[in-house]
């Protein structure tokens with residue numbers, strides 16, 4: 444009992460330490476708009492939103508994306524924010540707050556019917572069911588209206604294979620949280636060309652090595668973009684977000700009070716290539 448109280452207290456205090464610390468970068472420090480009060484307020488709001496709206500991701504992941512969106516904005520990286528996979532709209536609400544702050548649009552792609560039928564070749568399929576993670580469009584809209592900034596959001600409903608090919612806007616940050624291999628394939632294939640140089644691609648499923656191997660697959664990048672793979676920061680365990688986790692993800696129940704929640708990212712211009720031969 445005492446132990447539980449200590450852990451809860453630690454997680455509460457952590458919200459403020461984390462929100463202050465994550466924005467402590469050279470670029471953001473030199474801009475006066477993101478002072479300590481703004482950081483605490485934003486961090487607490489993000490945390491609260493993930494408690495109010497059922498969420499598949501943590502407020503820390505959302506703050507990590509906010510950091511890169513703001514830094515990108517200060518570096519004049521052009522483009523809107525795009526989210527593929529919103530569920531109930533928790534990550535969308537927090538992303539919409541940053542979009543509004545910086546005068547950007549948040550474009551949300553989702554079926555609003557949950558996950559599609561599983562494909563036999565998909566190695567992730569056995570973990571999920573059709574229709575899982577369903578958030579109806581009205582429900583998502585209400586959540587963003589109550590907790591985020593609905594006025595900057597645009598909803599594009601449908602299966603990714605049907606909707607993403609007509610995307611036309613430049614992207615400064617793309618968040619992909621779509622669970623299945625064909626869904627990830629469709630999102631990266633259709634939207635990568637729209638990322639501005641230096642723009643970020645974040646993904647929640649960074650712990651699953653087979654899944655995330657797409658970002659290291661020389662044949663996939665050669666075939667689709669005639670380029671080398673960009674790699675992914677946070678592969679296997681997620682980028683460090685003040686979480687204690689040794690991993691791997693598959694045996695997380697063996698690690699009492701460790702947290703395996705994490706996010707990974709790459710950016711347009713990143714490269715991960717092994718092109719040497721040594722005897």
Ligand SMILES: C[S@@+](CC[C@H](N)C(=O)[O-])C[C@H]1O[C@@H](n2cnc3c(N)ncnc32)[C@H](O)[C@@H]1O
Nearest residue numbers: 498499500528529530534554557602603620626
């Ligand atoms: C894990 S949930 C997203 C969680 C959300 N980002 C959060 O932080 O709470 C996955 C979402 O991806 C969507 N999705 C997955 N594959 C899809 C596809 N092929 N077409 C459209 N939507 C898809 C589902 O409808 C679901 O809303």
